[in-house]
Amino acid sequence: MTDNKFLVGVYDDERVVLKAVDKVRQSGIKIHEVFTPFPVHGLGHALGYEMPRMGVPAFMFGLTGTICAFLLTFWTLGVDWPMNIGGKNFFPFPTNIPIVFELTVLFAAFGMAFTFFIMEGLGPTVKPLIFDPRSTDDKFIVAIDLGKNASITEDMISDTLKNSGAIEVNIKEV
Secondary structure, eight states: OOEEEEEEEEOOOOOHHHHHHHHHHTTOOOEEEOSSSSSTHHHHHHHHHHOOOTHHHHHHHHHHHHHHHHHHHHHHHIIIOOOOOOOOOSSSSSSHHHHHHHHHHHHHHHHHHOOOOOTTOOOOOOOOOSEEEGGGOOEEEEEEEEETTSSSSSHHHHHHHHTTOSEEEEEEEO
């Protein structure tokens, strides 16, 4: 059978959705998620999301790339295949900077992509949860988990959504 029941409000305009999110949150209703066809400026703030802390893993992956690049260039030029070119030392620092930069960017980019996929629960075997297929075209969807709003009746939530500008309100079982 089904695990969760969601009340889904469908909106036409991004400005109406922003005002609706504020109105719904002020009435004490917990919003599960808002699905939009394009990014809406200020929606994360309206939903009360914190700033993402993805800078810390980005720095760590970049630092790992830098260390790996220095170890790679030191090993190949100084230990594995030392060559005396023009009387220079075996590990010339300035000539390795492009390699260090490229590996730093490579490690940071791939590390951030994998971190994002893991943190958001995305992957090739994950089936996406689509509340309304029109959310990929031109409609804005506000999904409210009825299980997390047990103290508020379904009719009150539905009325709040309609009063905030929803063109339709549906129940979706997932």
